[in-house]
Amino acid sequence: MDTADLAARLACVRRTWTPQQRLHVGNVAWSHAHGDGSAAPDRTLAWCRPLLGFADIWLPASAEEPANASLHLSPRTMTPRQLVNALDELRQVAPRVSLEVPLQQTELIDALSARGFVESGGPWFAQLWRSLADLSDLEAHTVPDGYSIRAVRPDELAARVEVHRRCWDPARIRRMLGLPVTGDEGSSSYSIDRHLAVTATPVYRGELDMVAVAADGSLAAFGLGWLDAESGSVLFEPVGTGPHHAGRGLGRAVCAEILRAARDLGATQAVVGPRGDGGYPVPRRLYEGLRMREVAQVVRFATA
Known part of the structure; x- marks a missing residue:
């Protein structure tokens, strides 16, 4: 991700931010610098111009495992059809994929459910x-x-x-x-x-x-x-x-x-x-x- 990509992501997250949103500009900057030690993603996706949503995808080492994705799609700036289309594109890249979303973004949860996603359990995070x-x-x-x-x-x-x-x-x-x-x-x-x-x-x-x-x-x-x-x-x-x-x-x-x-x-x-x-x-x-x-x-x- 170059400087222009980072600027676009920061602007995208700023346009959509609420306290219930998973990503803050700080998360985007921290991830961009690989402060958390994460590897560079295998694939990235971006939707609309100006940027309205994006995803980083880490493909699994084994076909037995799902890919892992960090996804930012906001119902505040995307229509239900745009949300579904973005999820379809994500699944074309990674048919089996796991990601984290806030339960409070009900429109996004509905779009995920319509495209075959189910809550998978395990550790979860609280937004305080x-x-x-x-x-x-x-x-x-x-x-x-x-x-x-x-x-x-x-x-x-x-x-x-x-x-x-x-x-x-x-x-x-x-x-x-x-x-x-x-x-x-x-x-x-x-x-x-x-x-x-x-x-x-x-x-x-x-x-x-x-x-x-x-x-x-x-x-x-x-x-x-x-x-x-x-x-x-x-x-x-x-x-x-x-x-x-x-x-x-x-x-x-x-x-x-x-x-x-x-x-x-x-x-x-x-x-x-x-x-x-x-x-x-x-x-x-x-x-x-x-x-x-x-x-x-x-x-x-x-x-x-």
Whole structure:
């Protein structure tokens, strides 16, 4: 995806955004930079000009498995016929395909059902939201003794990358998910080059790239906020606390500071999409502690 494609996708998501929508401009930018470590898709699809919808498709290694797709189609800008035509084209590329959609987009759910998709179960994600009109409740989330929270500095590139790698170490994530650790997980793929790609996206704001600093000057936690000035919304993606600093409220304190900074930059609302099921409840509890409430459920559908 080149710069023009990214700009088109950002504009498309901005035109359609509601708090119930699966994608925010921050998700698009984060994915474009491969911040989450995902591979480049095998196929991409785009619908209409100006862009009204798009899909990334990862084809399976085995014919026994369905393809995986990241799909953005919005009933706010596409007619029912356009939705169905887009799904037909998707199924031509990947007859067996799995994707995630919000249950609250009922017109899209109807189109999926008409084209043979059924809810497939498994882990699902909650879309959480809050207003930034009154942030007085954040005063309760004080910074733990011995730490300070501020925006990352330009001279901290290596340290910023390293705290991300510690927080999102693959073996650590597997343990938090209750999965077996084999010793073959390797290290995080996040790198200086990848972080530079993140910061080069047009919606990155250094003021919303927050870190928690320990007494010895090392970075203990981080959180990245993505501001969409048009909708006045800020997204958390990602947030992490280092393993030796966990359980002290640093993640919540970092997010509280992002909310304050985003409000000062003009944001009026915040969203985040943690796991909604019980398989990994900690992130959801963190955000609900910031008075974020569920406004949508993003679930997986697949072709029958």
